[in-house]
Amino acid sequence: MAAKGRIIIEQDKCKGCDLCTHYCPVNILELDTSTTNALGYTPLKVTDPDKCIACSFCAMMCPDGVITVERFNK
Ligand code: SF4
Ligand code: SF4
Numbered sequence: 042m043a044a045k046g047r048i049i050i051e052q053d054k055c056k057g058c059d060l061c062t063h064y065c066p067v068n069i070l071e072l073d074t075s076t077t078n079a080l081g082y083t084p085l086k087v088t089d090p091d092k093c094i095a096c097s098f099c100a101m102m103c104p105d106g107v108i109t110v111e112r113f114n115k
Pocket of ligand 2: 056
């Protein structure tokens with residue numbers, strides 16, 4: 042059974058470096074160009090949360106600890 046997950050993004054800590062987006066195997070991460078955060082950067086968003094497989098690659102790659110991954114099986 043494939044793991045399912047959900048990520049929590051502390052958007053106001055994101056510096057919009059775009060690093061994490063390149064490591065998501067299901068390609069559901071992108072920068073939200075419609076807004077800026079408290080730091081003045083374009084923050085990360087999830088395009089399709091239901092596809093997250095809780096691999097944690099994004100959280101491991103983020104240099105600022107912006108992303109928390111929750112894993113659950115169903
Ligand atoms: S935990 Fe994995 S699948 Fe989920 S958003 Fe992060 S990189 Fe993508
Ligand atoms: S790696 Fe971290 S700081 Fe960079 S865009 Fe992703 S969440 Fe934001």
